[in-house]
Amino acid sequence: MGRVTVSLDDLPLRDDLRGQKPYGAPQAPLPIALNVNENTHPVPDDVAADIVDSVAKAVTGLNRYPDREFSELREALADYLGHGLDADQIWAANGSNEVLQHILQAFAGPGRTAMGFAPTYSMYSLLTRGVGSEWIAATRGSRFEITADDAARQVREADPDVVFLCAPNNPTGTPLALEVVEAVYEASHGIVIVDEAYHEFAPADTPSALSLLPGRERLVVSRTMSKAFAFAGARVGYLAADPAFVDALRLVRLPYHLSAITQAAATAALRHSAEMLRTVSDIVEQRDRISGTLDALGYDPYPSGSNFVLFGGVDDPHDTWKRLYDRGVLVRDIGIPGHLRVSAGTAEETTAFLDALAAIRSERS
Numbered sequence: 302m303g304r305v306t307v308s309l310d311d312l313p314l315r316d317d318l319r320g321q322k323p324y325g326a327p328q329a330p331l332p333i334a335l336n337v338n339e340n341t342h343p344v345p346d347d348v349a350a351d352i353v354d355s356v357a358k359a360v361t362g363l364n365r366y367p368d369r370e371f372s373e374l375r376e377a378l379a380d381y382l383g384h385g386l387d388a389d390q391i392w393a394a395n396g397s398n399e400v401l402q403h404i405l406q407a408f409a410g411p412g413r414t415a416m417g418f419a420p421t422y423s424m425y426s427l428l429t430r431g432v433g434s435e436w437i438a439a440t441r442g443s444r445f446e447i448t449a450d451d452a453a454r455q456v457r458e459a460d461p462d463v464v465f466l467c468a469p470n471n472p473t474g475t476p477l478a479l480e481v482v483e484a485v486y487e488a489s490h491g492i493v494i495v496d497e498a499y500h501e502f503a504p505a506d507t508p509s510a511l512s513l514l515p516g517r518e519r520l521v522v523s524r525t526m527s528k529a530f531a532f533a534g535a536r537v538g539y540l541a542a543d544p545a546f547v548d549a550l551r552l553v554r555l556p557y558h559l560s561a562i563t564q565a566a567a568t569a570a571l572r573h574s575a576e577m578l579r580t581v582s583d584i585v586e587q588r589d590r591i592s593g594t595l596d597a598l599g600y601d602p603y604p605s606g607s608n609f610v611l612f613g614g615v616d617d618p619h620d621t622w623k624r625l626y627d628r629g630v631l632v633r634d635i636g637i638p639g640h641l642r643v644s645a646g647t648a649e650e651t652t653a654f655l656d657a658l659a660a661i662r663s664e665r666s
């Protein structure tokens with residue numbers, strides 16, 4: 302139909318976006334999708350029915366804009382997080398990616414810098430560049446660990462406006478000790494974000510950076526309903542911080558950014574948080590089974606406090622990725638030479654992955 306196509310080079314794109322690559326985890330309709338760290342268990346039927354009821358009520362009111370302050374959802378999220386948090390310390394948006402974007406829009410922007418410890422979540426640098434800030438890649442130890450002294454030193458030297466700490470880290474699974482958060486906060490003059498997207502998968506006695514919030518007005522802890530909570534498709538992420546910090550985010554969000562449907566669905570899901578989280582222990586069991594089996598197969602799995610495992614010892618990651626793909630198993634080639642990342646699925650999915658990998662291993666040897 303008379304479609305004229307030009308290349309990106311023909312458009313007046315911002316200079317600082319030229320040559321950048323968009324976030325690109327492949328989405329392929331394979332039977333075993335273990336590539337983006339979702340909870341692969343479906344929403345339980347009774348919870349789904351209650352969510353549908355709540356959404357149905359919201360639908361009749363869609364002629365009106367939603368509650369701009371999403372008060373009921375914030376109350377529910379404050380209750381869920383505990384730690385004595387109040388609703389005015391909570392912010393939410395369409396996925397924690399949007400929450401992180403709000404933080405960068407308010408506290409980074411042109412002429413400012415944001416830092417993370419590479420390899421880490423690829424969206425941090427994309428979001429940073431998206432708001433016109435400079436990305437600084439700090440380094441980790443040989444097994445991707447971060448120590449308090451080394452992290453504080455790197456933060457002191459670069460003095461970034463925003464620091465990202467991913468706890469546990471994606472894509473490596475590496476847990477993060479609270480003393481690192483404390484040291485980085487002391488060393489920094491800017492905002493310190495602790496991204497606890499996978500916190501629910503850590504051992505039950507793992508302290509959250511939420512416990513460090515009192516008296517630290519530049520500290521913010523972000524969470525998501527996308528992972529343990531099995532709600533990735535609904536797009537709900539949130540954070541806890543000082544009420545003044547939350548106020549700042551109102552300057553940059555779009556009006557009514559959380560739809561009435563999203564608010565209703567998320568609030569309903571949170572009424573069933575225990576049930577929504579019931580699969581976590583099973584997923585952790587599958588994660589540990591993955592680590593044990595990979596080790597037995599001669600790969601090099603890294604310790605993980607999340608629902609995925611990074612493993613080294615992969616001679617040709619792209620070839621292994623493709624052979625798994627051809628067997629209907631989607632994992633993630635995150636671009637670390639010699640490594641692949643796999644999410645823990647249901648017992649059946651996990652078995653399918655491990656069997657496929659063992660078959661590939663024997664084909665190649």
Ligand SMILES: *Cc1c(COP(=O)(O)O)cnc(C)c1O
Pocket residue numbers: 338395396397398399422467471496498524525526527528533536537538
């Ligand atoms: C998956 C993930 C998120 C969640 O993103 P949503 O936008 O909430 O789906 C945030 N941070 C990290 C490190 C992640 O891996």
